[in-house]
Amino acid sequence: MLLLTEIAGIIPITNEIEAAIRDKFVKCDYMKSECLHEAGKVAKDLYFIEKGLVRMFYHNDAGKDITYGYYTEGDFITVPDSFFTQVPSKYHMEMMEDGTLYAITLSDFNQILIDYPVMQRLENKTLRTFLLKAGERITALQFQSAQERYDTLMDNQPSIIRRVPLGTIASYLGITQETLSRIRGRK
Amino acid sequence: MLLLTEIAGIIPITNEIEAAIRDKFVKCDYMKSECLHEAGKVAKDLYFIEKGLVRMFYHNDAGKDITYGYYTEGDFITVPDSFFTQVPSKYHMEMMEDGTLYAITLSDFNQILIDYPVMQRLENKTLRTFLLKAGERITALQFQSAQERYDTLMDNQPSIIRRVPLGTIASYLGITQETLSRIRGRK
DNA sequence: ATTACTTTTTGATTAATATCAAAAGCAACG
DNA sequence: CGTTGCTTTTGATATTAATCAAAAAGTAAT
Secondary structure: OHHHHHHHOOOOOOHHHHHHHHHHOEEEEEOOOOEEEOOOOOOOEEEEEEEOEEEEEEEOOOOOEEEEEEEEOOOEEOOHHHHOOOOOOOOEEEEOOOEEEEEEEHHHHHHHHHHOHHHHHHHHHHHHHHHHHHHHHHHHHHHOOHHHHHHHHHHHOHHHHHHOOHHHHHHHHOOOHHHHHHHHHOO | OHHHHHHHOOOOOOHHHHHHHHHHOEEEEEOOOOEEEOOOOOOOEEEEEEEOOEEEEEEOOOOOEEEEEEEOOOOEEOOHHHHOOOOOOOOEEEEOOOEEEEEEEHHHHHHHHHHOHHHHHHHHHHHHHHHHHHHHHHHHHHHOOHHHHHHHHHHHOHHHHHHOOHHHHHHHHOOOHHHHHHHHHOO
């Protein structure tokens, strides 16, 4: 079970913890384009992706759909600005492929943290990973050209490009769809 | 003591915890332009800013100095991609004004987390705050104009502009110094 | 295959920002 | 003061990417 394997990579798993995880993380299948979280609502669940690809996005002032990020197999995801604070978020989260996720509610998650404080390390680790990625994106958006940002994406997550529509990638890179199409055309 | 006040805002502080904090967080004065962390080294300390302004920056491939962020009174700061992983970082951290910080080493910090697991929540909270800010910057860099990003900075941290050289702000906003100067000139 | 629909590409033009170069402003120092 | 060294502003030009518009390529259902 990928979920347990991932967690075991971060903290030592006792039988008790394993039982709690099996109990509280609920496995569920989702279909392509199914909505995991809707803007304006409070995030109910933290998810773990066993299979599939999730896109987080929002609509800017002009109503344009802008991709914040993609998440895939082995990632823990949620809308962090909503789940932990229970404040409504502007972000949507949606399945880009059929897939299988495990979901846990905030109250179950908090209970696990109380029962097994070592699990805090899991949350911390997840947050740090998010933060590291965020830092890299900021750096890229600050001073790399569209071409460089695309190249980096190709190097790091080449599969994304095959799995999602071009338009959503363009907004992820901070450029228009036309520009991305031209970048791909070059060379 | 601002450090204790800040922590008390996040977790309940017992006498024991207060004693541990007073013991392990070492107060130290720094002078303007003093270096808190040098690129290529492993981050030794986590800091809390009682007074002063810290800039985190790096040199890009072209050798240009690029500001990652500014941190001020009440912030916990470190080079997160180095401190927690103990891997060398490309970031520098430097005082922009004379100031007073509290520093704690990773081993002391970890010991506190072991002795008082509730302190994990402090780490969590700090990471979440960093992450939230990072998310906002990504959003801004993705699709806001230079002018909009400057306006946002003015709204959120107007004092920064008075406390640091213009050139470092420009790179923070992802624009050149000349463009920033022109934005300020308008209206 | 045919139609309807969505996604991607191509083209022409415009707008935003970078670059290069130099001038102006400012602060510390002798 | 006047010089030196740094920061900020101004100007002219070049580049990058956005915008608007339309054509082409895919995809799915009939």
